[in-house]
Amino acid sequence: MSGVYFYVGLVVLSLLSVSSVVTSDYSLASRRSILRAVKNNDRDYAVDLNATNFDADLKDTPATFAVVEFFAHWSPACRNYKRHYEKVARLFNGPDAAHPGIMLMTRIDCALKMNKNLCDKFSVGRFPMLFWGPPSEVVGVSWEPNQEKSDILIIDDGRTADRFLGWINKRMGSSFNLDDQKFENEQHLSSNVSDPRQIARAIYDVEETTSIAFDIILEHKMIKQETHASLLKFLQLLVAHHPSKRCRRGTAELLVSFEQRYPTDFWPADKQEDDMVPLRGSQICGEGVPHGYWMFCRGSKYETRGFSEN
Incomplete structure (x- = not known):
């Protein structure tokens, strides 16, 4: 016993x-703040990436899937679409996410000169364009229209938040809803996590x-x-x-x-x-868990966990 x-x-x-x-203050210089406060205390949940951190951030995420929105900040269509994208991103990103760790939702501003080559790799010809795939497949590859045998898919039915989430549900066989909220007993967690x-x-x-x-x-x-x-x-x-x-x-x-x-x-x-x-066989935390490796609990020596000695 x-x-x-x-x-x-x-x-x-x-x-x-x-x-x-999750209640700690992540103030280390090596940690970038992913969520940024804007006017009227509105919050952006999608992760802003660029050519310098695109590969590293996608390699680092434990999420199973990633969505990348290629947009241009000057585009009226992109400005209007932002609220729809954020409604879906809220479900998967941020401290109040109803379904954390499943999908990382990101965006790239193709109007910035530094991102031109990255946007060209994905043959971005209009704004916005949304791509879906496993993070490991999105990194270090290019995408062409009508490309065969690719794990990267273009989201062709995401004009509104409802249709976008419907596309995700159909692809994953899930039943996510825009009204989904974080589990009620988790509301005590600090709201300043970023x-x-x-x-x-x-x-x-x-x-x-x-x-x-x-x-x-x-x-x-x-x-x-x-x-x-x-x-x-x-x-x-x-x-x-x-x-x-x-x-x-x-x-x-x-x-x-x-x-x-x-x-x-x-x-x-x-x-x-x-x-x-x-x-x-019931897999208490879902299919594929345990994975056999750690994130925060990873030790300093191979195949160790916690605070192992150097």
Whole structure:
């Protein structure tokens, strides 16, 4: 039973760590502020990139997908479209993102001379133009009209925020809504956080820790009759307060079937081992998690984590 409490404590410490990370004041010179305050306290959620940081920022993001808007600041069409783009960006970027860590939404101003070659690489012929793809595919490649076998797609139905999000939902098989809000129990987080990538990395590590902790609990056969009640309460805690929406969803699904898998009134010796495989296969924080590497928790030595010695 003490083993369960140890790994439960591991996840709890990770939850506390992410709260500490996202409420810190990121004032280091090497960290750029991604969100900038404008008149009337309006906030831009899309990340402004340019030719000097385009590759580095896309390589650095833990997000699965990236959207790049090529625009010109002098274009009336781009000025009118900005509010639509920002409505969608709000869902994925920033401290109040309803779905953080899934998609990084960026933009490039092609009216700036420094970005000319970058815009030419993507054959930008009108404004705005929106491209979608995995960040690793967007970096270091070019795009041509009617190009075959490319993971980079042009978003051809994003005239309004509704149609843009509809395109994303169709592509991802998701059901995102423009009215989606951050989980209500996350509203206590500080509103002065300005770097959505910091938040995404912190949540990424908590998802990694949560998945590994559950695998350890299952691998060491720690779900027993005497630990049943404490683990059940822990699952309820994660459903209510875990910072990752994917982990909350996965834990809720596990919680629904937990009594069926591990009933309190019937506990044969082989019950735990029989159910261990399907429970591990449920992927508590979503498909592909754990990934096997860390962001903030990466150690100074290869394959280490935390504060390892140099």
